[in-house]
Amino acid sequence: QKEVEQDPGPLSVPEGAIVSLNCTYSNSAFQYFMWYRQYSRKGPELLMYTYSSGNKEDGRFTAQVDKSSKYISLFIRDSQPSDSATYLCAMNSGFQKLVFGTGTRLLVSP
């Protein structure tokens, strides 16, 4: 079993939809949770960074962490075609390597 599980998609939505992306994990030592956006063959771009449980909002993006369920989510409001990319969840227990999900490919159609 992988430490981090993520549905690979693709997830197809119309422009303006609310998108929900999720990851589950098994290692209870993980305390820091990140979401990265990766356009095809480009470097991952850090979108959201959260410590422990709770919510964090940044513009159209909201990250949620539920440590009791070992479940994290990223919500994208008013999705745009430019949001079409692969979204990777990542996590670690401190100043060390990140463990990544496999990524969910999102397609937002005009």
Add this chain to the structure above:
Amino acid sequence: DSGVTQTPKHLITATGQRVTLRCSPRSGDLSVYWYQQSLDQGLQFLIQYYNGEERAKGNILERFSAQQFPDLHSELNLSSLELGDSALYFCASGRPPGSEQFFGPGTRLTVL
């Protein structure tokens, strides 16, 4: 732009050869991480350096080695290359106590 630079962008080489990938971290970041991304394996951690010292090793083959220099740039050396080494290689940098990492644009390695 994350502030992390990587060169070259693309490398095409033959099996059995040796290549060197270079990374410069963000200004002020002392730690460099190397990751490999292949289609079937996702992003896999290879090795971490902090202020010139190796800090952690992941799934790095013995044919691969890395180092971090006094000016904090890092190099990843891949030798005796095999077809299966074809992948995107990313460098990321960060600084304690934060856990977030910022990724460079990557080097695409093709082994023919």
